[in-house]
Amino acid sequence: MIETDRLLQPYEVDGLVRADVLLAVRDAEVQTRMSERRKLRLAVRWCVLNPGSADDRADLADVERSYGIDLPDLHIAGEGTPLLAAGAPEAFAAASGVSAASGQSALADALDLTHRLRRIMRGVEGLTVPVWKARKVAQLTRPMPAEAAVWVDQELAPKLAAGLGFVTIERTVLAAMAAFCPELLDEREKQGKAAWRVEVDDRRGEGWDGTSVLDALGDTADLHDFHDLVCAVADRLGELGDTDTVGQRRAKALGVIGRGEHGALLGGAGTVAAAGDRVPERSDGVGGSAGQPSADDAGDGPAVPARSERTEVALAASAGSATVVPSRRVSRRLFVHIDAAMLAQLNADPDSGSVTAGAGATVDVERLGVATAAWVRSWLGSDQALKVTPVVDLGGGGGVDRHDPPPWMREQVVLRDRHCVHPYCEVDSRSCDLDHIEPYRPHGPPGQTRPENLAPLCRRAHVAKTHLGWRYVRNRDGTYTWTDSSGLRYLVTPEGTFPIG
Known part of the structure; x- marks a missing residue:
């Protein structure tokens, strides 16, 4: 493999000795800082080329009042920085291959570093301060007045060049x-408490489809109490023979607690069926970890029940799709895309011998990705009754003579396009507006509201298209071609976004 150092001299990677590798790593870090500096300089230049004005802000306020929507603020950075023209973040973000929010953050950081944190910016220019640290200081100081930002700049600029860490950076900002x-x-x-939440992110997991992320932000004492309970349940699972890792047992413990099984688990003995799975007995008599008793030695106490309550589930099959709606615990619907044969297997009695879906059988679950059929059965429970509702035809229905699409049409579009179709945006389509690609005219021709003329757009993308100079068309193959206010074009496909000119 041939690489090039920052002096444009080539070298053979496979021929490097130990010391040469470390020197090459140092050189690569300098090149990384140069590349990030170049992008920051371009962000600064983009801000210079797209200044905002008070008149622009007044115009946006009129649009907000007329349409009842919130448009992006022109003052995106800290006190003392100039306004940015509406639509500038969206175009910069698309050219950078990131979301609009990420693009705006990069521009705001560039403005703060240029106008409020000039000493740190000089460190970036001299390659002594990495861009990511400089941007972190910009983000932390953004709510503060200009004089406070200048003080932080004076304090931190020489220290950042010496490799100051994030903890000290944050302490300086708080001081x-x-x-x-x-x-x-x-x-x-107050903002910290207002941000308290418990959310499950189903879009992607940590390592494989079918795994979600639980994000909790709340009172420190409350979360520590809950964490202690999770750890106690996980430890008990290990005592009863669960051989999974500590982290895996703690993840299982969330399900045990959510199903109300932790009381019996912590108060009794015996074999536990954690997360719907019976813990296997081991012939060697060894438990989940060294020194732990095995399930065989745990006594004959009551076993903790697996999921046994019956859950009413509605499946709305739609051209290979199904909607799973548990009536207990989960207040949202789970959308499973599945063919008719697999649906029959999931609906079959597992004890009848008619279930033949093998270990490799998979289904597509919205926001989760690919999951095995066996995993879906475990979500539903071993004795669930599945109810099939009428099929939604994704290719039929025609148009209607009104602005708002009926529910069946919205479902068609949401199932067709899984996320916002603006370049690089991944907001789930069920959270989006449905936009008329060709604008709706109240006294226009009939059938303007039809699936072919609708597309899911997040609110920010909807505003960009309606008020900020973006335009797009839906191609015959179901892809979308977007053109920004500068004439750059992007092709949005199910596989991602591709710049095309």
């Missing part, structure tokens, strides 16, 4: 906040 704007500390606490 400035206490000295210059203590009211922000109160606001920080």
Whole structure:
């Protein structure tokens, strides 16, 4: 493999000795800083070329009042920085291959570093300060007045060049906040509590489809109490013979607690069926970890029940799709795309011998990805009754003579396009507006509202298309061609976004 150093001299990677590898790593870090500096310089230039004005802000306010929507703010950075023209973040983000929010963040950081954190910016220019650290300081100081940002700049600029870590960076910023704007500390606490949440991210997991992420932000004492309970359940699972890792047992413990089985688990003995799975007995008499008793030695206490309650489930099969709606615990619907044969297998009695879906059988679950048929059965429970509702025809229905699409038409479009069709946007289509690609005219021709003329757009993309100069068409193959306000074009496909000119 041939690489090139920052002086444009080629070298053979496979021929490097130990010391040469480390020197090459140092050189690669310098090249990385040069590349990131170049992107930051371009962000600064884009801001210079796209200045905003008070008149622009007034125009946007009129649009917001007329349409009842929130348009992106022109003042995206800290106090003392110039306004940015509406639509500038969206175009910059698309050219960068990132979402609009990420593009706006990069531009805001560029403005703060140029106008409020000039010493740190000089460190970036001299390649002594990595861009990611400089941007972190910009983000932390953005709510603060300009004089506080200048103080932080003076304090941190020489230290960042010496490799200062994030913890010290944050402490310095908080010290400035206490000295210059203590009211922000109160606001920080209020915002912290306002941000409390417990959310499940079903879009992608950590390593394989079918895994989700539970994100909890709340009172420290409450979360520590819950964590202690999770750890106690996980430890008990290990004592009863579960041979999974500690992390896996803790993940299982969430399901045990959610099903209300932890009381029996912590208060009794015996073999436990964690997460719907019976813990296997081991012939060697060894439990889940060294020194732990095996399931065979745990006594004859009551076993913790697996999921046994019956859950009413509705399946709305739609051209190979199904909607799973548990009536207990889960308040949202789970959309499973599945063919008729597999649906029959899932609906069959597992004890009848008619279930033949093998270990390799998979289904497509919205926001989760690919999951095995066996995994879907475990979600539904071993004794679930499945109810099939009428099929939704994705290719039929025609148009209607009104602005808002009927529910069946919205379902067609959402199933057809899984996410916002703006370049690089991945907002789930069920959270999007349905936009008329050719604008709806109240006194126009009949049938303007039809699936072929509708596409899911997140609110920001909808605003960009309606008010900020973006335009797009839906191609015959179901892809979308977008053109931004500068004339750059992007092809949006189910496989991703591709710049085309």
